[in-house]
Amino acid sequence: HRCRGRAAESARHRQWWRCGMIWQEYDTWVVITGALCAMACALPGAQLVLRRRSMMGDAISHAVLPGVAIAFLITATSDPLVMLAGAILIGILTTVLIDLVQRAGRTEIGASMGIVFTTLFALGLVLIRAFADDVLIDPHVVIYGSIELSYLDQVSLWGWSVPRGAVVNGGSLLINVTLFLIFYKELKLTAFDEPLAAAMGFRPRLVQGVLMAMTAATAVAAFETVGSILVVAMIIVPGAAAWLLTDRYGPMLIWTLVIAVLAAGLGHVAALIVPGWFGFEGMSTAGSMAVMSGVLFAVAWICAPRQGRIAAWHRRSRLSQRIAMEDILGLLYRYEERADSDAPGLTIADMRSALTSSPSLIRRAFRRVRHAGQVDVDGDVLKLTDSGRTAARA
Numbered sequence: 148h149r150c151r152g153r154a155a156e157s158a159r160h161r162q163w164w165r166c167g168m169i170w171q172e173y174d175t176w177v178v179i180t181g182a183l184c185a186m187a188c189a190l191p192g193a194q195l196v197l198r199r200r201s202m203m204g205d206a207i208s209h210a211v212l213p214g215v216a217i218a219f220l221i222t223a224t225s226d227p228l229v230m231l232a233g234a235i236l237i238g239i240l241t242t243v244l245i246d247l248v249q250r251a252g253r254t255e256i257g258a259s260m261g262i263v264f265t266t267l268f269a270l271g272l273v274l275i276r277a278f279a280d281d282v283l284i285d286p287h288v289v290i291y292g293s294i295e296l297s298y299l300d301q302v303s304l305w306g307w308s309v310p311r312g313a314v315v316n317g318g319s320l321l322i323n324v325t326l327f328l329i330f331y332k333e334l335k336l337t338a339f340d341e342p343l344a345a346a347m348g349f350r351p352r353l354v355q356g357v358l359m360a361m362t363a364a365t366a367v368a369a370f371e372t373v374g375s376i377l378v379v380a381m382i383i384v385p386g387a388a389a390w391l392l393t394d395r396y397g398p399m400l401i402w403t404l405v406i407a408v409l410a411a412g413l414g415h416v417a418a419l420i421v422p423g424w425f426g427f428e429g430m431s432t433a434g435s436m437a438v439m440s441g442v443l444f445a446v447a448w449i450c451a452p453r454q455g456r457i458a459a460w461h462r463r464s465r466l467s468q469r470i471a472m473e474d475i476l477g478l479l480y481r482y483e484e485r486a487d488s489d490a491p492g493l494t495i496a497d498m499r500s501a502l503t504s505s506p507s508l509i510r511r512a513f514r515r516v517r518h519a520g521q522v523d524v525d526g527d528v529l530k531l532t533d534s535g536r537t538a539a540r541a
Contacts, residue, residue: 174415176298180313181411181436184294184372185381187320189407190327191362193386193400197338198355202257203245204382206264207359208366210241212271215367220274231367238363239356241267292374292433312372319368323361327400330354335396373433380437385410388440388447391454406447410440471504471512476521478502479531480539492528 188204195204211234218233241263249259297312304314327334337344337351344351362382369378389402414436422429449456478501482493495513502509516522521535531539 173298174419176310176313177294177432178412178415180297180310180316180372181294181415181432182408183313183316183320184369185385185407185411185436185440186404187316187323187365188369188378188381189385189403190320190323190400191358191365192382192384193389193403194334194338194358195362196383196386196390197396197399200256201383201387202260203242203359204362204366205379206245206260207238207241207362208369208378208382209264209268210271211237211363211366213237213267213274214271214363215370216271216274231364234363234367235360237267238359238366241363242356242359292370292372292377292431294372294433294436295431297372315368316372319365323365326357326361330357334358338396373436377433377437380440381407381410384437384440384444388444391444391447391451394453406440406443410436410443413442414439467504467508468512468515471502471508472516474502474504475509475512475516476531476535476539479522479529480536483531483536492525492530494527495524495529496527498529 192201192204195201214233214235214237215230217237218229222229244263245256245259248254248262249256252259252262254262294312297310300311301308302311302314303309333344333349333354336347336349337354341351344354366378366382369381373381385403385406386399388406389399392402393399415432417439418430418432418435421435447455452458475498478498479493498513499506499509504512513522516535517524519534521532521538523530523532
């Protein structure tokens, strides 16, 4: 309650403009904390995207909730290491249960994830609500996060006063980066070809267990920052967007981290500026981060150099034009084969009526073949040049 009172007092002193903002040290630390959290979540998320198990991040981030509550009930302490241990154990148990339900129930992987994580998440909420007087966990904080209040909880780090959320998420990011460097080839190989990895003795199930434990620990570290629901966006969206931008594993990881940082920074800026445009007081920074990650994914989906919609439209347009050019050359070549030497040539009107493509496409293709020197126009009659005849014969 003291933290919320200080945050409200701080908000009253801040100036919200319709088209601008005043940047303070508070905002810098919120962005740093959010960026560290987003990068920590994005690294294991990129692996889950490559393994086509993106919703496993959703399952684990929800399923660790009963692990946190049960760990407190058993040990009667809110020590972060105890909470972390409970979350890691329940995260590994979630993976085992999903595989068990998939095999025993003969369900597909998505249904198995839905059955397990919704059950465990509901159990966690029941435990928190039932023991709300004893368990010092706010359900709203667990679900939505409280990154706006992270600056008020300071710890000393090498003589500097730093928000505890930044330290926790920075430590999580450091551990994830270290594990990715140590198990780089194992993670890469098992993500693309598990049978080959097993044949080479890499033990894919053990690697997957390490990845699930990493995801669970990261989700717990992100609880106070972005909550258990919004952490799903931080786990899945940066990796999915990076996959659209590149087909190489190393650059994909780099792009994942870049997108995570951009989502955090742009999300907080949007949380400061956007409310003034519509005349309301403020909005959640964590929610804004999730929204901006979706916006960045949309930008990647549209503008990606190879897999984007613009690139796909350009490829289809070039392919349609090439087909139309080949149709023109083929039509003229077949006409020359059938026509007598004294027969009049094929006219432009005859060509347009014989082809089924759109008139605009035919005009563009005709200009291209003329510019390439493959077709001559004598009055209104079309004739193939030597180079055009060679291309048409091919």
